[in-house]
Amino acid sequence: MIFDAVIIGGGAAGLFCAIEAGKRGRKVLVIEHNPQVGKKILISGGGRCNFTNLATGPENFISENPHFCKSALARFTPEDFIQLVRKYRIEYYQKKLGQLFCRESSRQIVDMLLAECRRAGVEVRTGVRVDSLTRPDDFEINTAAGKFKAKTVVVATGGLSYPKVGASDLGYTIARQFGLDLTKTRPSLVALVRKNAPNAKALAGISLDAEVSTGSHSFRENILFTHRGLSGPAILQISNYWTPSVPVEIDLLPGQSLHELLTKERHRSQRASNFISELLPHRFVERFVEDNFPDRPLDKLSDREIEFAAAAVHKWNVQFSETEGHGRAEVTLGGVSTHELSSQTMEAKKVPGLYFIGEVVDVTGWLGGYNFQWAWASGYAAGRDV
Ligand SMILES: Cc1cc2nc3c(=O)[nH]c(=O)nc-3n(C[C@H](O)[C@H](O)[C@H](O)COP(=O)(O)OP(=O)(O)OC[C@H]3O[C@@H](n4cnc5c(N)ncnc54)[C@H](O)[C@@H]3O)c2cc1C
Secondary structure (H helix, E strand, C coil): CEEEEEEECCCHHHHHHHHHHHHCCCCEEEECCCCCCCHHHHHHHHHCCEEEECCCCHHHEECCCCCCCHHHHHHCCHHHHHHHHHHCCCCEEECCCCEEEECCCCHHHHHHHHHHHHHCCCEEECCCCEEEEECCCCEEEEECCEEEEEEEEEECCCCCCCHHHCCCCHHHHHHHHCCCCECCCEEECCCEEECCCCCHHHHCCCEEEEEEEECCEEEEEEEEECCCEEECHHHHHHHCCCCCCCCEEEECCCCCCHHHHHHHCCCCCCEHHHHHHCCCCHHHHHHHHHHHCCCCEHHHCCHHHHHHHHHHHHCEEECEEEECCCCCCCEEECCECHHHECCCCCEECCCCCEEECHHHECCEECCCCHHHHHHHHHHHHHHCCC
16 A cells, blocks of 8 residues: 655654645554654653644744745744644633643644544654655655555654654664754753863852843843752753854842942942842852952952952853753754755755655754744645645
């Protein structure tokens, strides 16, 4: 038997693509090597799946070609996905910054996608690993459970992050095999490891509101001190833009001016560390002051010392040596080069009938539901075409 479309990978993008193709009357098979589909959906958003972001726009994505994602995102919007969620009476809420989460469980999203697959007549095979893809005439998908034939193949194998839930590099291997370029891949939306941080262990667990910047990108959210460096939403966001050669600058008191505050209180004999502890967590201040400026009474601080203290707090320069790696990263940055694909359909320009969707493509979203929106939108684009 020959399928109109075989979709490799039963994750967010693969299932969504299958649904759209099935609705168009195509004979579709999804092949997933895990015993169940949508494992990343299940663990996402702390078990509540941050399934989209109301503010999704091309500016929330990183890619060698920042224009590539525009067409797909415009044709399948967050509102389109919300309509589906409403149809299944899944309760959701906005946590912050346009991020929509299931009120109950991520399982509801997976169940919804499986129900839609059934309605669209999509066949889903789980526990079957795809080993390779060949194209003697039609495509042949070689698996641990035998060979499948298809007129078109959609590669939806995701990125390399969280190998324990089934990530594989098959998508990149297939791209290379068919002569398609890849951009460099690396872990992203991930905690960063500090270069020289003798105090890291003592600071672990401290969380505070901060503005984290690198180059022209800046995010204001919480940061969290870890045993090896920093994590928390603002750090995960900046990890998309971080490169080892460029330091990250952190404003530990965004929206306030330590310079003004210290100058105003200069008549007091209170120690600098005690005063700053009124603004920042005490355990952090103890170490930070020790490392950065003399802990003298405020009325003994010189102009230069005040300037130095303010710069240390508002422009804390942090050097990171590496990320915490694919095992801890939410996504993989980079992937199949967008110049190889049609932005309308996700089909490889050089290989008619071969499509790449979701995270395997060099399109990576910010933290906050953007990566799922890309999975739905790119899946939709390919599903309308296969
Ligand atoms: C812990 C965590 C939390 C996250 N939370 C969020 C969130 O709340 N919101 C958000 O937008 N994004 C979140 N993400 C990112 C999001 O999960 C991914 O970007 C998204 O799942 C990508 O969809 P995809 O379909 O491209 O890949 P995936 O969902 O990873 O699907 C790929 C599928 O292909 C299968 N596969 C791989 N190789 C083979 C093979 N050889 N044979 C057969 N099958 C194979 C895999 O098992 C997998 O099921 C999170 C990621 C992680 C790791």
